[in-house]
Amino acid sequence: MAEGQERTERATPRRRQKAREKGQFTHSKELTSVAGMAGMMLVLYFGGRHFIASAKVVTVDFLTLSYGMDPFIAIKVAMTKTLLLLFPFLLGIVVLALTSEISQVGFMLKDMDLNFSKLNPFEGVKKMFSMNTIFDFLKNLLKFAGGILIFYLVIKADIVKLPFLLGKEFNQLTYAAYDLLKEAVWYGFLYLFVIALVSFIIEKYRFEESIKMSKQEIKEEHKDTEGDPKVKSKIRGIQREIARRRMMSQVPKATVVITNPTHLAIAILYKEGELGAPKIVAKGSGFVAEKIRELARKHKVPVVEDKPLARLLFKLEIDTYIPQELYKAVARILAYIYKLQGRI
Template sequence: MPDFEERTEQPTPRRREKAKEKGSVPRSRELISMFGTAGIFLFLYLAGDHSIENIFYLIKYVLGSLHEKDLIFVANFAFPKMVSVLIPFLIIPFVFAVFTGVLQGGFVLKPLGFEIERLNPLNGLNRIFSLSGFFELLKSVFKFAVGGVLFFYIVKKSLHLLPSVPVMSLPEIVAFSLKFIARMVLVVFIVFLALALIDYLIERWRFERSIKMTRYELKEEMKEHEGDPLIKSRIKSIQRELARKRMMQEVPKATVVITNPAHLAVALMYRKNETPAPKVIAKGAGLIADKIKEIARKHSIPIIEDKPLAQALYKLEIGSTIPEELYRAVARILAYLYRIGRIV
């Protein structure tokens, strides 16, 4: 395959399937992290009071029992209970993160597999100093800057309340601190969630661009699946579309466009001393005819209405020269255009 060929074709379903098999799917780590954090917030909202009470109870029990009971006995009692309290803080964000990952790109096992190449330090350095690594660094710096700006903004907004802190009771100070922290966490979370959604859109755009195909790759894939009737139909559709695109690219080279006038359009090219006879380089009916006429007008190509001639020319294959029986009719049009100076 030519290395310089541009990837201009949209990826086929098979191309997407192969990318997924290799573990390549549009996925934002930022979005996964934020939904994992959202899972923790949701748990704290629903059952946070109970969990915090249990933690304080265990701390109070441990501190109060250190002088009365054996340390091993206290540890054996407190450790399982502490684990049971902390497990939700580990499992819930994990479940939310996995769920978000599956929603973004489906369930893919490939990235979990072991590959010896990952142990190569040179590969690791290449990833760090690659364009992708630089992009990740920029994202981290941007997030840090946004977090700093938000922190100073919230602190500045709360400065007018600080003089009243010394006269507050301990419960009031705790309530004030919790309110300040909650406000900061909420604002930071909302902003970072918006950034994560933007990051996902960027990652999806980068993924779509990375799996685009060259025409060569598209043709090779067509060859692999020619036996399947459905794929065969799809191939023919793609081939027609490619042929139509190439045909439209030829229209600006036309000498004249002959129309029906409403339904048909045939573009003829004639170059003295280059073509033995006028040649059909594009033709179409309906919307395609309208497109041919639009391109012709854009490039100042003469458009001549001649219903019988247009119908006769439309029966010819693209790339073929006109038959002798049409010489006189076409020559009359070309002579007219030469006479009025539309072609030279």
């Protein structure tokens, strides 16, 4: 990696994957908290009055000794019923909190890695004064101050209702308290949602900045991923040479070589009874065409000049059979060769 280069480029998918494998990604604890709070609010909105009524029954039954005279049994029964009442709230919190975590992080299984540097007290002191720690401290301070302010404003707005509640029955007081609680939770949720959203945007920006790359890093990554262009070019050259040699080894076996006369050369093989049609076993232009002609003459393979046919045959791939529309033209040349050889 080049040192001293400014990181101005957006991170590549591979860089992001590596960061993710190291546990680096955009993550906001506030969004998870707000999602959990939203789960509680949903249960409170749809089943809050049922919860209040059920809680009232449990309280009355406990105080009137309906669960028995033994205090331990009474407390056990009351706690069990209370936990059953709280279960929907806990379930809502867990489900939406997990949904928030998965949407931010996804499913990720990471091997446990013992990092003894984390136990270093000097590293701990450095982290205490890092920008992340300061940012988290200011964020928590803002949340605490905002929570106190919301609590004060809600109490201040509802304190005028207290004299009217003093003369109400227990049932009415219960539902009035429920309404006040729902209002306070709603304001608290809105406040924390704004903080969570701002926090997520900041975390996202900081993460993107932390994984930015320099132009040199992108070049090196491309080399690692795709391979060095020089090496790839050399490999392609070797592959072409191997293919050319394999092709040339078929020329001595050819039945005829059709030329253009100097620019193109196409070697055709035909074995009556073995091949259904004539087959192109080698072709080339320029220097390769010259080598095909030389090799054909050396092994006494007939070389026939036919410019129009050579151009048409050169368009076909090696190891393909002659198409039906060229049968007549190729058959004419094969018949001429067989006649010269005394085979017909």
